[in-house]
Amino acid sequence: MEAIRVTDNVYWVGAIDWNVRNFHGYTTPRGSTYNAYLMTGEKNILIDTVKRPFLDQLISRISSVMDVKDIDLIISNHTEMDHSSSLLEMQELTGAKVLASRKGKEALALHYPELDVDTVEDGSEIQCGGKTLKFINTPMLHWPDSMFTYIPEDKLLFSMDAFGQHYATNARFDDEVDQGILFQEAAKYYANIIFPLGSMVLKTLEKASELDIQILATSHGVIWRKNLPQILKAYTDWASGVTREKAVVVYDSMWGSTATMAMQIADGISSQGVDVEVLKLGETDRSWVIKEILDARAVVVGTPTINNTMFPTVADMVFYMKGLRPKGRIGAVFGSHGWAGGGTKAVREQLEATGFELPLEDLQIRYIPQEDEKEKCREVGRKIAELIKSSD
Ligand code: FEO
Numbered sequence: 260m261e262a263i264r265v266t267d268n269v270y271w272v273g274a275i276d277w278n279v280r281n282f283h284g285y286t287t288p289r290g291s292t293y294n295a296y297l298m299t300g301e302k303n304i305l306i307d308t309v310k311r312p313f314l315d316q317l318i319s320r321i322s323s324v325m326d327v328k329d330i331d332l333i334i335s336n337h338t339e340m341d342h343s344s345s346l347l348e349m350q351e352l353t354g355a356k357v358l359a360s361r362k363g364k365e366a367l368a369l370h371y372p373e374l375d376v377d378t379v380e381d382g383s384e385i386q387c388g389g390k391t392l393k394f395i396n397t398p399m400l401h402w403p404d405s406m407f408t409y410i411p412e413d414k415l416l417f418s419m420d421a422f423g424q425h426y427a428t429n430a431r432f433d434d435e436v437d438q439g440i441l442f443q444e445a446a447k448y449y450a451n452i453i454f455p456l457g458s459m460v461l462k463t464l465e466k467a468s469e470l471d472i473q474i475l476a477t478s479h480g481v482i483w484r485k486n487l488p489q490i491l492k493a494y495t496d497w498a499s500g501v502t503r504e505k506a507v508v509v510y511d512s513m514w515g516s517t518a519t520m521a522m523q524i525a526d527g528i529s530s531q532g533v534d535v536e537v538l539k540l541g542e543t544d545r546s547w548v549i550k551e552i553l554d555a556r557a558v559v560v561g562t563p564t565i566n567n568t569m570f571p572t573v574a575d576m577v578f579y580m581k582g583l584r585p586k587g588r589i590g591a592v593f594g595s596h597g598w599a600g601g602g603t604k605a606v607r608e609q610l611e612a613t614g615f616e617l618p619l620e621d622l623q624i625r626y627i628p629q630e631d632e633k634e635k636c637r638e639v640g641r642k643i644a645e646l647i648k649s650s651d
Contacts, residue, residue, distance in 0.1 A: 274313030290427025300388030308345035363404035424480030460498035510561030516595035527640020564602035590615030
C-alpha cells in the first residue's frame with residue numbers, strides 16, 4: 260500500500276476502514292479512516308498510529324517511503340485506542356520514543372503499561388531538519404490528553420479528532436470528494452462526538468486563530484486543504500449554538516396514533532415557512548437524529564405511553580441527547596396513550612434535565628386522533644413555528 264504525500268516530506272500513512280458500521284455506538288454507514296502521518300528527514304517522525312487491526316496498512320504505507328525501523332520518534336496526540344492501539348507494536352519494531360502530553364502519558368500508562376513515553380509541554384517545540392514541531396494542548400477536545408501538533412514551515416496542523424469525519428474514501432483531500440457528503444459527515448461527527456464541548460472548541464479555535472494554517476490534517480476522513488474557512492466557520496457556529504429556523508420532529512409509534520400526530524404537527528410547522536425534519540425512531544438511528552438537531556432550533560419529541568412511561572426507542576434517544584447537551588433549543592412533547600398516560604411526562608422530565616425550554620403544554624390524546632385533535636396538532640405545530648421565528 261502506498262503513502263500519500265501531503266507536503267514535501269509529510270505523508271499520510273493511515274488506514275481505511277471501509278467496513279466499520281458502529282463506532283462506539285455511533286453509526287458509521289460510510290466507514291472511517293484512522294489517519295497517521297509520517298515526517299521524513301533528519302529524524303523520521305510518526306504522528307499517531309492506527310487501530311490495531313489495521314497495523315499492517317500502517318506498516319505497508321510507511322514501507323513505501325522508508326524502512327519502518329528507521330522511525331526515530333512517535334508522537335501520540337490522543338490516547339483513544341483508534342489512534343494508540345498500535346503504539347506498542349510500533350515502539351517494539353522501531354525502538355522509537357513516544358512523545359505525548361502530560362495527560363497523554365498518564366492515560367497511555369493506563370492503557371499500555373510497558374510503553375516508554377516522554378512528555379512534551381504545551382507550547383514546546385522540537386526542531387527537525389529545518390522544520391519545527393510545536394505541541395499545543397487541547398484538553399477535552401475531546402479527551403484530557405488531546406493535543407495538536409503544528410508545523411509552521413508547512414502551515415500544517417495535525418488536529419487529531421477535531422474537524423474529522425467518519426468517511427472512508429480513497430480520496431485523501433477535501434477538494435477530491437463530494438462536498439455535500441463531506442460537510443454532512445463533518446456535521447454528524449461534530450454532533451455525536453464534540454457537541455457537549457462547545458466552550459472547549461471555542462477556546463481551541465481561539466488558539467488556532469494565532470496559527471497560520473493552510474492544511475488541517477485530521478485523524479478521521481479527508482485532510483482539509485481547500486475548504487478551511489468553511490469548516491472553521493462551521494465549528495464556530497456549532498460550538499456557539501447557532502441554529503436556524505428548523506424543527507426536528509422525532510417520535511416512535513405503537514399503533515400509528517403518535518405517528519399521525521407527528522405528521523400533523525410537522526404540517527403545522529411547515530405551513531409557517533419553517534423547515535421541518537420528521538424522523539421515526541426504530542427506522543432512524545440516534546446518531547442521525549443528533550446530526551439533524553445540530554442546526555435545529557426546536558426539538559419536538561413524540562412518544563406513545565407504554566407501562567406508564569415513554570417508549571424504549573424514545574428513551575434511548577432522549578438519554579443520548581441529554582449526554583450531548585444541545586443548548587438553547589426549544590422543546591415540545593406530544594403523544595398518544597390509552598387508559599393511563601405517563602409517556603409525555605417522562606419525556607418532558609428528560610428534556611427539562613437536558614436544559615430545553617418547554618413553553619407549551621404537552622399535547623396528549625387518547626387512542627386515535629380524531630379530526631378536531633388533528634387540528635390541535637397542526638395548531639401546536641404553528642405555535643412551535645412562531646416560537647422558532649420569534650427567537651431569531
Ligand atoms: Fe478518533 Fe477520540 O478518537
